[in-house]
Amino acid sequence: MSAMRQAKSEKRVGCGGRRRPRYVLGLMAGTSGDGIDAVCVRIDGRGEDMRVRLVRHDHRPFAAALRRRLMAVMAPAVTRTEEIARLHAELGEAFGVAAHLAIEACDRKQRPTLIGLAGQTVCHLPGSRPGRTVTLQLGDASRVAARSGVVTVSDFRQGDEAAGGQGAPLVPWTDWVLFRNRDRPRIIQNIGGVANLTWLPPGARAEDVVAFDTGPGNMIVDGLVAHVTGGRERMDRDGRRAARGRVLGVVLERWLEHPFLARRPPKTTGREEFGRPFVEAELGRLRRASSLPEDWVATATALTARTIAEACRGCVRCWLRGRGTRPTAADVEQCGLEVIVGGGGAKNPVLMGFLAEELRGCVVHPIDSYGIPSQSKEGISFAMLAAARVDGVPANLPGVTGARGPALMGLICVPPVSRGMC
Numbered sequence: 001m002s003a004m005r006q007a008k009s010e011k012r013v014g015c016g017g018r019r020r021p022r023y024v025l026g027l028m029a030g031t032s033g034d035g036i037d038a039v040c041v042r043i044d045g046r047g048e049d050m051r052v053r054l055v056r057h058d059h060r061p062f063a064a065a066l067r068r069r070l071m072a073v074m075a076p077a078v079t080r081t082e083e084i085a086r087l088h089a090e091l092g093e094a095f096g097v098a099a100h101l102a103i104e105a106c107d108r109k110q111r112p113t114l115i116g117l118a119g120q121t122v123c124h125l126p127g128s129r130p131g132r133t134v135t136l137q138l139g140d141a142s143r144v145a146a147r148s149g150v151v152t153v154s155d156f157r158q159g160d161e162a163a164g165g166q167g168a169p170l171v172p173w174t175d176w177v178l179f180r181n182r183d184r185p186r187i188i189q190n191i192g193g194v195a196n197l198t199w200l201p202p203g204a205r206a207e208d209v210v211a212f213d214t215g216p217g218n219m220i221v222d223g224l225v226a227h228v229t230g231g232r233e234r235m236d237r238d239g240r241r242a243a244r245g246r247v248l249g250v251v252l253e254r255w256l257e258h259p260f261l262a263r264r265p266p267k268t269t270g271r272e273e274f275g276r277p278f279v280e281a282e283l284g285r286l287r288r289a290s291s292l293p294e295d296w297v298a299t300a301t302a303l304t305a306r307t308i309a310e311a312c313r314g315c316v317r318c319w320l321r322g323r324g325t326r327p328t329a330a331d332v333e334q335c336g337l338e339v340i341v342g343g344g345g346a347k348n349p350v351l352m353g354f355l356a357e358e359l360r361g362c363v364v365h366p367i368d369s370y371g372i373p374s375q376s377k378e379g380i381s382f383a384m385l386a387a388a389r390v391d392g393v394p395a396n397l398p399g400v401t402g403a404r405g406p407a408l409m410g411l412i413c414v415p416p417v418s419r420g421m422c
Protein backbone atom coordinates (compact mmCIF):
# COMPACT_ATOMS: atom_id res chain seq x y z
CA MET A 1 0.00 0.00 0.00
CA SER A 2 2.64 2.48 -1.11
CA ALA A 3 0.60 5.70 -1.19
CA MET A 4 -1.08 5.03 2.10
CA ARG A 5 2.31 4.79 3.76
CA GLN A 6 2.04 1.72 5.91
CA ALA A 7 1.81 2.15 9.63
CA LYS A 8 5.34 1.95 10.96
CA SER A 9 4.39 0.93 14.44
CA GLU A 10 1.50 -0.47 16.41
CA LYS A 11 2.03 2.31 18.92
CA ARG A 12 0.97 5.70 17.67
CA VAL A 13 -0.91 8.56 19.13
CA GLY A 14 -4.62 7.78 18.87
CA CYS A 15 -7.65 9.50 20.22
CA GLY A 16 -7.40 10.61 23.84
CA GLY A 17 -3.62 10.53 23.54
CA ARG A 18 -3.37 6.74 23.82
CA ARG A 19 -0.76 5.22 21.57
CA ARG A 20 -2.67 2.46 19.83
CA PRO A 21 -4.35 1.93 16.48
CA ARG A 22 -8.05 2.54 16.09
CA TYR A 23 -10.57 0.68 13.99
CA VAL A 24 -13.11 2.94 12.37
CA LEU A 25 -16.08 2.21 10.08
CA GLY A 26 -16.90 4.52 7.17
CA LEU A 27 -20.57 4.21 6.17
CA MET A 28 -21.80 5.84 3.03
CA ALA A 29 -24.29 5.96 0.18
CA GLY A 30 -23.34 7.99 -2.88
CA THR A 31 -25.19 9.79 -5.63
CA SER A 32 -25.50 6.58 -7.69
CA GLY A 33 -28.06 5.31 -5.18
CA ASP A 34 -26.64 1.81 -5.56
CA GLY A 35 -26.55 0.98 -1.86
CA ILE A 36 -24.52 1.23 1.33
CA ASP A 37 -20.78 0.78 1.58
CA ALA A 38 -19.43 -0.20 5.00
CA VAL A 39 -15.67 0.18 5.00
CA CYS A 40 -13.63 -0.80 8.05
CA VAL A 41 -10.15 0.68 8.37
CA ARG A 42 -7.33 0.67 10.85
CA ILE A 43 -6.10 4.19 11.60
CA ASP A 44 -2.76 4.98 13.16
CA GLY A 45 -1.78 8.49 14.13
CA ARG A 46 -3.85 11.61 13.81
CA GLY A 47 -4.26 14.78 11.78
CA GLU A 48 -2.06 14.99 8.72
CA ASP A 49 0.07 12.10 10.01
CA MET A 50 -2.88 9.69 9.90
CA ARG A 51 -2.05 6.35 8.32
CA VAL A 52 -4.82 4.12 7.11
CA ARG A 53 -5.10 0.47 6.19
CA LEU A 54 -8.23 -1.22 4.83
CA VAL A 55 -9.56 -4.09 6.95
CA ARG A 56 -12.75 -5.05 5.09
CA HIS A 57 -15.44 -3.65 2.80
CA ASP A 58 -19.06 -4.77 2.65
CA HIS A 59 -21.53 -3.47 0.08
CA ARG A 60 -25.27 -3.89 0.65
CA PRO A 61 -27.50 -2.89 -2.26
CA PHE A 62 -30.64 -0.96 -1.34
CA ALA A 63 -33.90 -2.91 -1.45
CA ALA A 64 -35.57 -2.04 -4.77
CA ALA A 65 -38.51 -0.19 -3.15
CA LEU A 66 -36.26 1.92 -0.91
CA ARG A 67 -34.05 2.77 -3.88
CA ARG A 68 -37.04 3.89 -5.94
CA ARG A 69 -38.25 6.17 -3.15
CA LEU A 70 -34.78 7.64 -2.68
CA MET A 71 -34.48 8.38 -6.38
CA ALA A 72 -37.88 10.05 -6.28
CA VAL A 73 -36.89 12.46 -3.49
CA MET A 74 -33.51 13.13 -5.12
CA ALA A 75 -35.12 14.32 -8.33
CA PRO A 76 -36.04 18.00 -8.19
CA ALA A 77 -39.67 17.12 -7.62
CA VAL A 78 -42.38 17.96 -5.14
CA THR A 79 -42.33 15.56 -2.24
CA ARG A 80 -44.06 15.32 1.12
CA THR A 81 -42.34 16.15 4.38
CA GLU A 82 -43.71 12.89 5.73
CA GLU A 83 -41.86 10.92 3.03
CA ILE A 84 -38.58 12.67 3.88
CA ALA A 85 -39.07 11.93 7.59
CA ARG A 86 -39.87 8.28 6.85
CA LEU A 87 -36.82 7.88 4.61
CA HIS A 88 -34.60 9.48 7.27
CA ALA A 89 -35.72 6.85 9.77
CA GLU A 90 -35.69 3.89 7.34
CA LEU A 91 -32.27 4.78 5.98
CA GLY A 92 -31.01 5.16 9.55
CA GLU A 93 -32.18 1.59 10.17
CA ALA A 94 -30.57 0.36 6.93
CA PHE A 95 -27.26 2.05 7.83
CA GLY A 96 -27.57 0.67 11.37
CA VAL A 97 -28.05 -2.88 10.11
CA ALA A 98 -25.15 -2.50 7.65
CA ALA A 99 -22.93 -1.21 10.48
CA HIS A 100 -23.95 -3.98 12.87
CA LEU A 101 -23.27 -6.72 10.29
CA ALA A 102 -19.95 -5.20 9.22
CA ILE A 103 -18.78 -4.89 12.83
CA GLU A 104 -19.83 -8.46 13.66
CA ALA A 105 -17.92 -9.71 10.62
CA CYS A 106 -14.64 -8.16 11.85
CA ASP A 107 -12.20 -10.07 14.01
CA ARG A 108 -12.78 -9.29 17.65
CA LYS A 109 -9.55 -7.28 17.89
CA GLN A 110 -10.44 -5.25 14.80
CA ARG A 111 -14.01 -4.26 15.68
CA PRO A 112 -14.63 -0.59 14.91
CA THR A 113 -15.19 1.65 17.91
CA LEU A 114 -16.14 4.70 15.86
CA ILE A 115 -18.36 5.25 12.80
CA GLY A 116 -18.24 8.02 10.19
CA LEU A 117 -21.67 8.21 8.55
CA ALA A 118 -21.91 10.06 5.24
CA GLY A 119 -25.67 9.60 4.82
CA GLN A 120 -27.57 9.93 1.56
CA THR A 121 -27.44 13.44 0.16
CA VAL A 122 -30.90 14.12 -1.22
CA CYS A 123 -30.46 17.85 -1.73
CA HIS A 124 -27.37 20.01 -2.04
CA LEU A 125 -27.77 23.55 -3.29
CA PRO A 126 -24.52 25.52 -3.09
CA GLY A 127 -25.07 29.17 -2.21
CA SER A 128 -23.59 32.03 -4.21
CA ARG A 129 -22.69 33.77 -0.94
CA PRO A 130 -21.31 32.48 2.39
CA GLY A 131 -23.97 31.00 4.61
CA ARG A 132 -26.41 30.46 1.75
CA THR A 133 -25.71 26.79 0.99
CA VAL A 134 -28.43 24.32 1.90
CA THR A 135 -27.89 20.60 2.13
CA LEU A 136 -29.70 17.55 3.48
CA GLN A 137 -28.39 14.08 4.21
CA LEU A 138 -30.78 11.34 5.23
CA GLY A 139 -30.01 8.45 7.58
CA ASP A 140 -30.66 9.00 11.27
CA ALA A 141 -27.34 8.75 13.17
CA SER A 142 -29.11 7.99 16.47
CA ARG A 143 -30.41 4.76 14.98
CA VAL A 144 -26.98 3.85 13.62
CA ALA A 145 -25.42 4.42 17.06
CA ALA A 146 -28.21 2.46 18.77
CA ARG A 147 -28.09 -0.52 16.37
CA SER A 148 -24.30 -0.74 16.35
CA GLY A 149 -23.58 0.34 19.93
CA VAL A 150 -20.82 2.53 18.50
CA VAL A 151 -20.24 6.31 18.65
CA THR A 152 -21.34 7.70 15.29
CA VAL A 153 -20.21 10.95 13.69
CA SER A 154 -22.59 12.33 11.04
CA ASP A 155 -23.59 15.58 9.30
CA PHE A 156 -20.06 16.51 8.29
CA ARG A 157 -21.09 19.16 5.80
CA GLN A 158 -22.91 21.34 8.29
CA GLY A 159 -19.75 22.18 10.30
CA ASP A 160 -18.17 23.72 7.22
CA GLU A 161 -21.40 25.43 6.19
CA ALA A 162 -21.78 27.02 9.60
CA ALA A 163 -18.32 28.50 8.98
CA GLY A 164 -19.57 30.00 5.72
CA GLY A 165 -18.44 27.19 3.40
CA GLN A 166 -20.33 25.15 0.82
CA GLY A 167 -19.97 21.95 2.85
CA ALA A 168 -18.52 20.22 -0.21
CA PRO A 169 -16.39 18.61 -1.35
CA LEU A 170 -15.49 16.86 1.89
CA VAL A 171 -12.83 14.34 0.88
CA PRO A 172 -9.97 16.62 -0.31
CA TRP A 173 -8.40 16.82 3.14
CA THR A 174 -8.26 13.01 3.26
CA ASP A 175 -6.86 12.89 -0.29
CA TRP A 176 -4.16 15.32 0.78
CA VAL A 177 -3.32 13.29 3.89
CA LEU A 178 -3.07 10.03 1.91
CA PHE A 179 -1.66 11.06 -1.43
CA ARG A 180 0.39 14.26 -1.26
CA ASN A 181 3.70 13.68 -2.98
CA ARG A 182 6.90 15.67 -2.84
CA ASP A 183 7.88 15.29 -6.48
CA ARG A 184 4.86 14.74 -8.73
CA PRO A 185 1.60 16.53 -9.38
CA ARG A 186 -1.29 14.21 -8.61
CA ILE A 187 -5.01 14.23 -9.20
CA ILE A 188 -7.28 11.99 -7.18
CA GLN A 189 -10.29 11.47 -9.42
CA ASN A 190 -13.42 9.91 -7.99
CA ILE A 191 -15.99 8.63 -10.50
CA GLY A 192 -19.23 7.92 -8.66
CA GLY A 193 -22.62 9.14 -9.84
CA VAL A 194 -20.91 12.53 -10.10
CA ALA A 195 -17.18 12.86 -10.86
CA ASN A 196 -14.97 14.98 -8.63
CA LEU A 197 -11.26 15.63 -8.42
CA THR A 198 -8.65 16.74 -5.92
CA TRP A 199 -5.57 18.50 -7.31
CA LEU A 200 -2.34 18.05 -5.35
CA PRO A 201 0.66 19.93 -6.78
CA PRO A 202 4.09 18.54 -5.84
CA GLY A 203 4.85 19.18 -2.17
CA ALA A 204 1.27 20.45 -1.64
CA ARG A 205 0.43 22.23 1.58
CA ALA A 206 -3.20 22.01 2.68
CA GLU A 207 -3.84 25.50 1.29
CA ASP A 208 -2.57 24.49 -2.17
CA VAL A 209 -5.28 21.86 -2.67
CA VAL A 210 -7.95 22.51 -5.30
CA ALA A 211 -11.04 20.33 -5.54
CA PHE A 212 -14.31 20.43 -7.44
CA ASP A 213 -16.87 18.37 -9.33
CA THR A 214 -15.84 17.82 -12.94
CA GLY A 215 -19.36 16.90 -14.11
CA PRO A 216 -21.25 13.65 -14.60
CA GLY A 217 -19.59 10.42 -13.48
CA ASN A 218 -21.63 7.28 -14.15
CA MET A 219 -24.97 9.00 -13.73
CA ILE A 220 -25.90 9.47 -17.39
CA VAL A 221 -24.60 6.04 -18.42
CA ASP A 222 -26.58 4.41 -15.57
CA GLY A 223 -29.70 6.36 -16.53
CA LEU A 224 -29.46 5.37 -20.21
CA VAL A 225 -28.89 1.69 -19.42
CA ALA A 226 -31.85 1.69 -17.02
CA HIS A 227 -33.97 3.33 -19.73
CA VAL A 228 -33.09 0.93 -22.54
CA THR A 229 -33.48 -2.18 -20.36
CA GLY A 230 -36.75 -1.03 -18.79
CA GLY A 231 -34.97 -0.90 -15.39
CA ARG A 232 -33.64 -4.48 -15.53
CA GLU A 233 -30.05 -3.26 -15.58
CA ARG A 234 -28.70 -0.19 -13.85
CA MET A 235 -25.12 0.07 -15.08
CA ASP A 236 -23.02 -0.63 -18.15
CA ARG A 237 -21.24 -3.53 -16.45
CA ASP A 238 -17.58 -3.66 -17.51
CA GLY A 239 -18.38 -1.15 -20.24
CA ARG A 240 -19.82 -3.90 -22.45
CA ARG A 241 -22.39 -1.72 -24.19
CA ALA A 242 -20.03 1.21 -24.69
CA ALA A 243 -17.44 -1.17 -26.16
CA ARG A 244 -19.92 -2.15 -28.91
CA GLY A 245 -20.96 1.43 -29.67
CA ARG A 246 -19.41 4.44 -31.34
CA VAL A 247 -19.23 7.95 -29.96
CA LEU A 248 -21.79 10.29 -31.57
CA GLY A 249 -19.64 13.39 -32.17
CA VAL A 250 -22.51 15.81 -32.77
CA VAL A 251 -24.25 14.84 -29.56
CA LEU A 252 -21.01 14.92 -27.57
CA GLU A 253 -20.17 18.42 -28.83
CA ARG A 254 -23.65 19.61 -27.85
CA TRP A 255 -23.38 18.09 -24.37
CA LEU A 256 -20.00 19.78 -23.89
CA GLU A 257 -21.84 23.11 -24.13
CA HIS A 258 -23.64 22.41 -20.84
CA PRO A 259 -23.27 25.55 -18.68
CA PHE A 260 -21.92 23.59 -15.70
CA LEU A 261 -18.82 22.66 -17.68
CA ALA A 262 -17.97 26.27 -18.50
CA ARG A 263 -18.31 27.36 -14.88
CA ARG A 264 -15.03 27.99 -13.05
CA PRO A 265 -14.23 26.02 -9.89
CA PRO A 266 -15.13 25.79 -7.07
CA LYS A 267 -18.30 24.09 -8.28
CA THR A 268 -20.48 21.13 -7.41
CA THR A 269 -23.20 19.32 -9.30
CA GLY A 270 -25.66 16.49 -8.77
CA ARG A 271 -28.79 14.72 -9.93
CA GLU A 272 -30.43 18.11 -10.42
CA GLU A 273 -28.20 18.73 -13.47
CA PHE A 274 -27.21 15.31 -14.83
CA GLY A 275 -29.79 12.91 -13.36
CA ARG A 276 -33.04 11.64 -14.78
CA PRO A 277 -34.25 15.00 -16.17
CA PHE A 278 -31.08 15.26 -18.30
CA VAL A 279 -31.43 11.72 -19.65
CA GLU A 280 -35.12 12.20 -20.47
CA ALA A 281 -34.47 15.54 -22.17
CA GLU A 282 -31.67 14.10 -24.33
CA LEU A 283 -33.36 10.91 -25.54
CA GLY A 284 -34.80 12.67 -28.59
CA ARG A 285 -31.40 14.01 -29.66
CA LEU A 286 -29.82 10.58 -29.19
CA ARG A 287 -32.55 8.83 -31.21
CA ARG A 288 -32.11 11.30 -34.06
CA ALA A 289 -28.34 10.67 -34.10
CA SER A 290 -28.49 6.86 -33.89
CA SER A 291 -30.93 4.04 -33.36
CA LEU A 292 -28.37 2.01 -31.43
CA PRO A 293 -28.46 2.31 -27.62
CA GLU A 294 -24.83 1.14 -27.55
CA ASP A 295 -23.89 4.40 -29.35
CA TRP A 296 -25.80 6.41 -26.73
CA VAL A 297 -23.93 4.69 -23.89
CA ALA A 298 -20.57 5.12 -25.66
CA THR A 299 -21.30 8.84 -26.08
CA ALA A 300 -22.23 9.30 -22.40
CA THR A 301 -19.05 7.42 -21.41
CA ALA A 302 -17.00 9.70 -23.66
CA LEU A 303 -18.61 12.77 -22.06
CA THR A 304 -17.44 11.67 -18.61
CA ALA A 305 -13.90 11.01 -19.88
CA ARG A 306 -13.67 14.28 -21.83
CA THR A 307 -14.97 16.46 -18.97
CA ILE A 308 -12.58 14.81 -16.49
CA ALA A 309 -9.63 15.26 -18.87
CA GLU A 310 -10.49 18.92 -19.50
CA ALA A 311 -10.66 19.54 -15.76
CA CYS A 312 -7.29 17.78 -15.20
CA ARG A 313 -5.65 19.84 -17.96
CA GLY A 314 -7.16 23.00 -16.48
CA CYS A 315 -5.56 22.26 -13.07
CA VAL A 316 -2.14 21.68 -14.65
CA ARG A 317 -2.35 24.82 -16.82
CA CYS A 318 -3.28 26.93 -13.83
CA TRP A 319 -0.39 25.52 -11.79
CA LEU A 320 2.14 26.06 -14.60
CA ARG A 321 0.91 29.62 -15.11
CA GLY A 322 1.37 30.25 -11.38
CA ARG A 323 5.01 29.28 -11.85
CA GLY A 324 5.40 32.00 -14.44
CA THR A 325 5.22 29.92 -17.65
CA ARG A 326 2.80 30.10 -20.55
CA PRO A 327 1.98 26.41 -20.80
CA THR A 328 1.60 24.75 -24.19
CA ALA A 329 -0.35 21.53 -24.76
CA ALA A 330 2.99 19.68 -24.74
CA ASP A 331 3.92 21.18 -21.35
CA VAL A 332 0.66 19.87 -19.93
CA GLU A 333 1.28 16.41 -21.41
CA GLN A 334 4.84 16.27 -20.11
CA CYS A 335 4.38 17.59 -16.58
CA GLY A 336 4.43 14.09 -15.05
CA LEU A 337 0.82 14.22 -13.88
CA GLU A 338 -0.43 11.10 -12.13
CA VAL A 339 -4.22 10.64 -12.27
CA ILE A 340 -5.43 8.19 -9.62
CA VAL A 341 -8.97 7.03 -10.28
CA GLY A 342 -11.40 5.70 -7.66
CA GLY A 343 -15.14 5.08 -7.39
CA GLY A 344 -17.25 2.63 -9.39
CA GLY A 345 -16.23 4.27 -12.69
CA ALA A 346 -12.73 2.84 -12.28
CA LYS A 347 -14.33 -0.57 -12.86
CA ASN A 348 -15.42 0.43 -16.35
CA PRO A 349 -12.55 -0.45 -18.75
CA VAL A 350 -14.01 1.55 -21.64
CA LEU A 351 -14.22 4.68 -19.50
CA MET A 352 -10.66 4.12 -18.23
CA GLY A 353 -9.49 3.57 -21.83
CA PHE A 354 -11.13 6.81 -23.03
CA LEU A 355 -9.55 8.65 -20.12
CA ALA A 356 -6.06 7.30 -20.84
CA GLU A 357 -6.50 8.31 -24.51
CA GLU A 358 -7.64 11.81 -23.54
CA LEU A 359 -4.76 12.25 -21.08
CA ARG A 360 -1.94 11.03 -23.27
CA GLY A 361 1.44 11.50 -21.62
CA CYS A 362 -0.02 11.30 -18.11
CA VAL A 363 -0.12 8.25 -15.88
CA VAL A 364 -3.73 7.11 -15.40
CA HIS A 365 -4.16 4.34 -12.83
CA PRO A 366 -7.03 2.93 -10.83
CA ILE A 367 -6.58 3.65 -7.15
CA ASP A 368 -6.44 -0.13 -6.66
CA SER A 369 -2.83 0.06 -7.85
CA TYR A 370 -2.11 2.11 -4.71
CA GLY A 371 -3.56 -0.47 -2.35
CA ILE A 372 -7.07 0.97 -2.07
CA PRO A 373 -9.95 -0.86 -3.78
CA SER A 374 -11.66 1.77 -5.91
CA GLN A 375 -15.09 1.20 -4.35
CA SER A 376 -13.68 1.62 -0.81
CA LYS A 377 -12.05 4.99 -1.28
CA GLU A 378 -14.96 7.22 -0.26
CA GLY A 379 -15.82 5.08 2.78
CA ILE A 380 -12.19 5.29 3.90
CA SER A 381 -12.41 9.07 3.67
CA PHE A 382 -15.45 9.21 5.95
CA ALA A 383 -13.78 6.94 8.50
CA MET A 384 -10.85 9.40 8.52
CA LEU A 385 -13.17 12.39 8.89
CA ALA A 386 -14.83 10.76 11.93
CA ALA A 387 -11.42 10.16 13.50
CA ALA A 388 -10.44 13.78 12.81
CA ARG A 389 -13.67 14.97 14.48
CA VAL A 390 -13.13 13.07 17.74
CA ASP A 391 -9.46 14.11 17.71
CA GLY A 392 -10.55 17.76 17.47
CA VAL A 393 -8.79 18.23 14.13
CA PRO A 394 -10.46 20.56 11.59
CA ALA A 395 -10.71 18.62 8.33
CA ASN A 396 -12.30 21.15 6.02
CA LEU A 397 -10.15 23.01 3.51
CA PRO A 398 -11.38 26.62 3.52
CA GLY A 399 -9.68 27.28 0.17
CA VAL A 400 -11.84 24.51 -1.33
CA THR A 401 -15.19 25.05 0.36
CA GLY A 402 -15.07 28.82 0.80
CA ALA A 403 -15.36 28.62 4.60
CA ARG A 404 -14.06 31.54 6.65
CA GLY A 405 -11.60 29.25 8.41
CA PRO A 406 -10.90 25.76 9.73
CA ALA A 407 -13.94 24.02 11.17
CA LEU A 408 -14.59 20.86 13.13
CA MET A 409 -17.00 18.86 11.04
CA GLY A 410 -19.57 16.34 12.23
CA LEU A 411 -22.07 15.77 15.02
CA ILE A 412 -21.08 13.17 17.58
CA CYS A 413 -23.84 10.77 18.56
CA VAL A 414 -23.19 8.52 21.53
CA PRO A 415 -25.25 5.30 21.64
CA PRO A 416 -27.89 4.92 24.36
CA VAL A 417 -25.55 2.53 26.19
CA SER A 418 -22.15 4.02 25.46
CA ARG A 419 -19.00 1.99 24.94
CA GLY A 420 -16.94 5.17 25.07
CA MET A 421 -15.57 7.36 22.34
CA CYS A 422 -12.63 5.33 21.10
Ligand SMILES: Nc1ncnc2c1ncn2[C@@H]1O[C@H](COP(=O)(O)OP(=O)(O)O)[C@@H](O)[C@H]1O
Binding pocket: 029, 030, 031, 032, 033, 034, 035, 191, 192, 193, 194, 218, 219, 222, 234, 235, 236, 237, 238, 239, 342, 343, 344, 345, 347, 348, 349, 375, 378
Ligand atom coordinates in the same frame (compact mmCIF):
# COMPACT_ATOMS: atom_id res chain seq x y z
N1 LIG B 1 -18.10 -3.43 -13.07
C1 LIG B 1 -18.54 -2.21 -13.38
N2 LIG B 1 -18.60 -1.83 -14.68
C2 LIG B 1 -19.05 -0.60 -15.03
N3 LIG B 1 -19.48 0.31 -14.15
C3 LIG B 1 -19.43 -0.01 -12.85
C4 LIG B 1 -18.95 -1.27 -12.39
N4 LIG B 1 -19.03 -1.29 -11.04
C5 LIG B 1 -19.53 -0.09 -10.66
N5 LIG B 1 -19.78 0.68 -11.74
C6 LIG B 1 -20.35 2.03 -11.76
O1 LIG B 1 -20.12 2.66 -10.53
C7 LIG B 1 -21.34 3.16 -9.97
C8 LIG B 1 -21.25 3.11 -8.47
O2 LIG B 1 -20.12 3.83 -8.11
P1 LIG B 1 -19.95 4.46 -6.68
O3 LIG B 1 -18.51 4.84 -6.55
O4 LIG B 1 -20.53 3.55 -5.65
O5 LIG B 1 -20.83 5.75 -6.81
P2 LIG B 1 -21.58 6.57 -5.68
O6 LIG B 1 -20.52 6.98 -4.70
O7 LIG B 1 -22.18 7.70 -6.41
O8 LIG B 1 -22.58 5.61 -5.09
C9 LIG B 1 -22.41 2.26 -10.54
O9 LIG B 1 -23.64 2.93 -10.54
C10 LIG B 1 -21.87 1.99 -11.95
O10 LIG B 1 -22.21 3.02 -12.82
Ligand SMILES: [Mg+2]
Binding pocket: 029, 030, 031, 032, 033, 034, 035, 037
Ligand atom coordinates in the same frame (compact mmCIF):
# COMPACT_ATOMS: atom_id res chain seq x y z
MG1 LIG C 1 -22.13 3.75 -4.27
